[in-house]
Amino acid sequence: MKSLMRNVLNLRQHNRVVVTGIAGGGKTVFLTSLISHLMEFGQGQFHVGRGVDISDFRELSGREKWPPYFPHSTFREDLARGDWPEKTTDCSEFVCQFKRSDWMLHAQKMSFFDFPGERISDAAVAAFNDYGQWSDHILSHFSRHHDYARAAGPYLEYIRREQLDLDILLSLYRETLARLILDYKPLVTPSVFLLDQHGSTAEPGSVEEIASRRIAGLAENRQFAPLPEKARRDNPELARQLAVEYKIYRKQVALPVFDKISRAGSLVVLVDIPSLLAGGVGRYNDNRQILLDLFEVMRPSSDLGTMLLRYLKFWQKSLNRVAFVAAKADLVHPMDIENRRLIGLLKMMTERARRMLPHVESQWFVCSACHSTFPVEGVRRLKGKIARDNPDREFKEYSVPELPRSWPENWSPGDYPFFRVYPDAPENYLIPPRHTGLDQVFEFISG
Ligand SMILES: Nc1nc2c(ncn2[C@@H]2O[C@H](COP(=O)(O)OP(=O)(O)O)[C@@H](O)[C@H]2O)c(=O)[nH]1
């Protein structure tokens, strides 16, 4: 009877899935492959429940102006051509419905919202309606944390002056943000400085280069930066102007993302462990802190979470499940998956975040959405279209590093040389990309 009721209730359910991870972590490929498997169910070794069938898959067009629609067929074509999907937007959404043979009658609606973890640094922008309060919050964070105070040194000194010039102020703030990026510090806000709305990230370079190429706002003439109370009083016109830009940014970038997060039924957190090992401990710390900040915001009694509640009425009511996913598992040797090292690293990295939401069911997964390598028998080598010195994109054998048993105390970029490969996906759209573990993640989030 209970299961009958649940199945009947499923008729009306809209399962809102939010997929996140830092830029480049594999969100777009994850969704492209998952949608292909649902669309062409039965073709791709994608198993749900005990012989459950998925049918009548239909893409539903979104009615809203934002977020941009997830262009699945374009991305699937990219994979078939041997290219990874191109970055076009920072966030996107795909809405669909399908039938499951274990559910009664009609279709289940499911939406996938994908957003980059880098936007989490705008949590305070979403939480504070008032520019002055946001300024005080950010500046107090800077002064309380040694690394931030150092990066912001010239800026903090400049804003003590009585008369401030907008251009100098913004230029010093951009330099602050550039230093934070180079120092792997996650609180880079407005986050479009690091990752703009077209999904492009700040290219590596010197502080001056990054500061001159990137923008701390929606456009060159729409930038803002935090001002302390005294500076706001001494420079009322400047403060008013910055407050206007702050409000527009809050409404256009920060609030919509947090609104979506607040309605999530399931959350999928992708962690790209090969690239964290390849990138060094700084990159790892940065990624882990972003994850902790996301869960802190979602914690019902956290300061920012409580403040967000005032604007986002659904906050926390709907989140049931969190899937932590070690993505791009095909870049790791299968031995390190069988001996559970990969999942072990994922668990260690995410355990603290998980405990912040004790009432939410969570699980860990190992997954490659577009499995593009083959193991070489008996040795720690893979065969794949390695993306280095391989203009003809041929399959080549190459060595892969052994995963550590636990996260090392320290490591440098290059200590774990994991290489990118080109995708290996069927040109026939009927056949979805090879995968590992994608169906298990789906089963969990759709259950
Ligand atoms: N080998 C392998 N590489 C992947 C996979 N998924 C993503 N990648 C790599 O990660 C890059 C970024 O993936 P993407 O999905 O665009 O990341 P996003 O920025 O989080 O949306 C791709 O260009 C690929 O190089 C996968 O399943 N296997």
Ligand SMILES: [Mg+2]
């Ligand atoms: Mg993407």
